[in-house]
Amino acid sequence: MAASQSSAQLIRDGLWSNNQALVALLGLCPLMATTTSATNGLGMGLATTAVLMLSNVTVSLIRNLVRPEVRLPVFVMVIASFVTAVELSIQAYFYELYLVLGLFIPLIVTNCVIIGRAEAFASKNRVDRALIDALAMGIGFTLVLMVLGGMRELLGQGTLFYQADLLLGAAAANLSVSLGPDFQGALIAILPPGAFIGLGLLIALKNLIDTRLKRAARIPATKPTQDVAQPMPAAQPAP
């Protein structure tokens, strides 16, 4: 079934139509916990993407060696090894970021996005396709984390990409934006309720865009006032 999907289809799935955070609603724990700022969200997203790519490729390579009865423990061990490697790397090269994200990096092991892609995709597909899938899914997840983190940071703290230099080097210090010291942030945006409300609004926004796109595709430009209820005549099967 999956073999019929083109690479472009895979990328579109990962970034939009099967976005792991907005559509599949997987990996909500790190999504909620680490998106207190755009920088944290980006860091967590990149770490998840790295693990996802490594694990998808590995799982795809060993997919014919692993017996189906033990595949899940094997996948989890593969993922756990890579998470440990990524955690140690972050600790070595981005120590400040490690202090912020520290607790949640090991939890990438339990992130359902990764085991989900390993089980649903990588264990049934060739290496190159597994890599594309991991990249698309990872970037889609990262984007949501970053947007949600940016929303919460802006509303709660009045800044954007605060401390981005921790992640992206000293050059990124200019990236951080501030609304000024007079901005009185709503603390709730930083706290857990803000994550739930923010994610809900993002999902609503995505659904709204999808509905609009579908409606625009269905209604010909010559008849803009027509109601949307019934499908176009072209959709009817030919006799």
Add this chain to the structure above:
Amino acid sequence: MPNLVSSPHGPHPNRVDRIMREVLIALLPGLLAMIWLFGWGVLINLLLAGAVAVAAEASVMLLRRRPVGPAIGDYSALVTAALFALSIPPTLPWWMTLLGMLFAIVLVKQLYGGLGYNPFNPAMAAYVFLLVSFPVAMTTWLAPSMLTAHSLTFMESLRLIFMGSLPTGLEWDALSAATPLDAMRGQLDQGLTIAEIRAGPLWGDFGGRGWEWVANAFLLGGVYLLWRRIITWHIPVSMLLALLIAAGIFWLIDPQTHPFPAFHLFSGAAILGAFFIATDPVSACTTRRGQIIFGAAIGVLVFVIRTWGGYPDAVAFAVLLMNIAAPTIDHYTQPRVFGQGRRIKH
């Protein structure tokens, strides 16, 4: 031609707009008491919140392509605004009131489907939203008029709310005072006994001086609601009794570290909550037995959160927590259908 209606011929057709109008009438004594004690800010908040609530309700109805008239005409947005305006500090900056009402009407009420579908009480959700977001502004209360040297005039209140500027020569410290619940907790934390605390000038017969009159006025409104049969006794009585009993047990164990039960009743939002907030027909339980459980649980939660929680008052949190539980309680307290077996099928 007279309206022909079939039996039963009730004297009051129970309509949403009638219920909401009666609730607004019942809030009048409390409103007057609060204006008397805390000045014009209360009234300004009420007008602002009401205007924002109606505007927000109308805009969402337009967005949803639903008729605007009935949604505005049932006064439910105004009741939400009134309950909210009577809960917030009288000098809250205008934009916080605006944010709170938008949160209540758009997110808590209309996103769930509008009146009748919201699982949470909108006014209390907005109060908690603001309390969590802006803890300092939401706990800065004016001192009651009998305890302060300077009562804000109408223009001073307007300037304070809309421009954030205090009257010349006055500091916040001269205007504000800890609420009775805050003062009680703060002094208990310092190791004072109840007898020492109550020797201070802040205290009246039951709760804080002045504050207990607000509670009395709300009690009057609550009795009016009972008399007009807008609410039944189940939720208010069970909630206040549970609060009394919970507070009473701890007071009997150690009367020097736990305030006496009537203090809990006449402080904070206990009375307002019992008659006006916990009885919200949408978000409360609907079965009689369920209402008693619902009210009692709120009463116990209020005591628990007030005594060991992080925020001074607890009614909003307790009501929201029990709002979540209300459908489950209703499910397990369905009355037996006449002629059916004793157990309902799940």
